[in-house]
Amino acid sequence: xxxxxxxxxxxxxxxxxxxxxxxxxxxxxxxxxxxxxxxxxxxxxxxxxxxxxxxxxxxxxxxxxxxxxxxxxxxxxxxxxxxxxxxxxxxxxxxxxxxxxxxxxxxxxxxxxxxxxxxxxxxxxxxxxxxxxxxxxxxxxxxxxxxxxxxxxxxxxxxxxxxxxxxxxxxxxxxxxxxxxxxxxxxxxxxxxxxxxxxxxxxxxxxxxxxxxxxxxxxxxxxxxxxxxxxxxxxxxxxxxxxxxxxxxxxxxxxxxxxxxxxxxxxxxxxxxxxxxxxxxxxxxxxxxxxxxxxxxxxxxxxxxxxxxxxxxxxxxxxxxxxxxxxxxxxxxxxxxxxxxxxxxxxxxxxxxxxxxxxxxxxxxxxxxxxxxxxxxxxxxx
Numbered sequence: 297x298x299x300x301x302x303x304x305x306x307x308x309x310x311x312x313x314x315x316x317x318x319x320x321x322x323x324x325x326x327x328x329x330x331x332x333x334x335x336x337x338x339x340x341x342x343x344x345x346x347x348x349x350x351x352x353x354x355x356x357x358x359x360x361x362x363x364x365x366x367x368x369x370x371x372x373x374x375x376x377x378x379x380x381x382x383x384x385x386x387x388x389x390x391x392x393x394x395x396x397x398x399x400x401x402x403x404x405x406x407x408x409x410x411x412x413x414x415x416x417x418x419x420x421x422x423x424x425x426x427x428x429x430x431x432x433x434x435x436x437x438x439x440x441x442x443x444x445x446x447x448x449x450x451x452x453x454x455x456x457x458x459x460x461x462x463x464x465x466x467x468x469x470x471x472x473x474x475x476x477x478x479x480x481x482x483x484x485x486x487x488x489x490x491x492x493x494x495x496x497x498x499x500x501x502x503x504x505x506x507x508x509x510x511x512x513x514x515x516x517x518x519x520x521x522x523x524x525x526x527x528x529x530x531x532x533x534x535x536x537x538x539x540x541x542x543x544x545x546x547x548x549x550x551x552x553x554x555x556x557x558x559x560x561x562x563x564x565x566x567x568x569x570x571x572x573x574x575x576x577x578x579x580x581x582x583x584x585x586x587x588x589x590x591x592x593x594x595x596x597x598x599x600x601x602x603x604x605x606x607x608x609x610x611x612x613x614x615x616x617x618x619x620x621x622x623x624x625x626x627x628x629x630x631x632x633x634x635x636x637x638x639x640x641x642x643x644x645x646x647x648x649x650x651x652x653x654x655x656x657x658x659x660x661x662x663x664x665x666x667x668x669x670x671x672x673x674x675x676x677x678x
Contacts, residue, residue: 335637336571339649344380346658347648351382351426351666355555355593356436356504356526358387359641362598363402366608372598372641373410376431379644382666383422383432385460385525385593389439391619396442400435400456407433415457419674422666436525437461438505440490444470447486447493459677460500460525463487463514464507466537467620472510475536476623480507488517495519500676503527504555504593508543515546521672522550526557526593532580535562537626541584548585551675553668555593556581558634561627569635571650578651578664587660591668596641600632603640 340346359372376384388400407413414430416422425432435457443449443461450461463469463483466476471487473480483491491514494501501518503511504525515522524547530538537559544554556577557563564573581590599609609630616622633639637646651661 334649334653335635335646336575336650337653339646340652343649343652344645346652346661347380347645347665350648350662351422351670352380352644352648353383353385353422353591353666353669354381354596354641354644355385355523355553355591355669356387356557356595357384357641358438359596359598359600359603360384360433361387361399361403361436363399364598364604364608365612366604368598368604370603370640372596372603373406373413373431375641376644377412378642379640380648381431381641381644382426383416383434383669385434385436387438388435388458389437389442391439391441391621393442393445396437396439403433403435404456416673417457417459418677419670422670422673433457434459436502439465440469440471443490447490450490450493450497450499454497454499458499459673460502460523461494462502462504462506462525463490464510465505465621466623466626472514473507474510475505475507476626477507480509482507482509483513483517487514491517492519498677500672503539503543503547505537508540511539511543512546515543515550515552518550521552521676522547523552523672524554524593526555526559526595528557528562528577529580529584532577533562533565535626537562544581544585548589551672553589553591553672554581554585555591557593557595558638559595559597560632560634563635567628567631568633571635571637571646574635574638574647575650575654579654582660582664587663588668590664592647592665594634594638594641594644596634597632599630600634601630601639606631 389396412430414425414432416432416434463472464474466474468477472483501522502525503514504527528538530540560569563569599612613629
């Protein structure tokens with residue numbers, strides 16, 4: 297396996313950079329915007345136009361699905377619209393059926409009143425959202441607890457807009473073991489039964505938050521594509537919420553996608569991650585599984601810096617730790633700062649600029665941002 301330094305070197309063709317630097321020095325009015333302050337830059341002057349040509353999909357967006365406990369400092373829907381996101385996978389599940397229905401109602405109510413949003417159930421809907429300038433929304437189950445009572449309820453939720461479902465959150469569920477469990481005995485029989493229903497209902501199966509054995513069992517049990525909507529490489533940042541190479545490769549071999557997340561402790565050992573931290577993770581995963589199997593699952597969430605008051609963020613953190621959803625070892629207390637330049641969804645387009653600056657081709661950036669997700673949507677949902 298290549299080291300991180302090897303990966304970075306392969307993404308940088310020094311001879312080309314030297315030529316580009318010479319040209320840039322001779323032609324200060326060239327396409328490259330000479331703005332060293334741009335995180336991971338400088339970016340091409342037309343990078344925003346390049347971004348807007350693509351279909352940009354954030355494969356994990358709990359920020360939209362979690363009802364705020366009190367004051368909210370920004371409108372998260374506006375943030376995504378300003379940032380050039382076209383489709384977001386919005387978490388609408390919680391620890392039980394009633395709470396899940398409350399979360400789903402919270403999002404559905406907003407969308408019913410917001411004409412600039414569109415529920416995405418088919419890949420054609422994603423193209424329609426882009427064409428009309430609406431923010432497309434896919435409903436996403438992270439905790440799958442709402443299906444405990446009857447696996448067949450997956451059919452109802454599919455019709456309501458659920459397009460993707462995890463097998464676990466961080467802890468053990470009736471379906472398998474989460475990444476936070478000390479012992480992972482793998483997928484349960486009920487979990488295997490659930491995968492059969494999800495496959496039949498055309499709901500994407502997601503291994504994010506699963507333990508290693510549970511994730512590998514899930515990939516093996518799925519009859520079609522299996523994804524990791526938001527999970528980074530443990531070889532880069534050693535967190536139990538990141539996956540070893542074995543899992544990421546297995547997802548790719550199944551035809552799936554590995555979504556790079558920006559959640560601070562999973563992208564950097566610094567509590568103020570840089571854009572270079574984000575690009576380094578993308579570099580590694582592209583080198584590991586190929587550009588056709590890497591996507592974005594930012595995992596922006598309520599409570600991150602700039603979304604709610606600090607005291608409310610601390611209270612939310614205590615609630616999640618007390619419930620056992622989070623462990624302090626894996627999830628440090630707030631404030632939580634996402635990578636520089638993409639701290640909030642309102643500047644997501646900067647990631648395109650940074651990838652261009654790193655030397656990625658436009659066609660490959662388009663795959664990472666949305667093309668790979670679109671392929672999977674078409675194959676699973678039609």
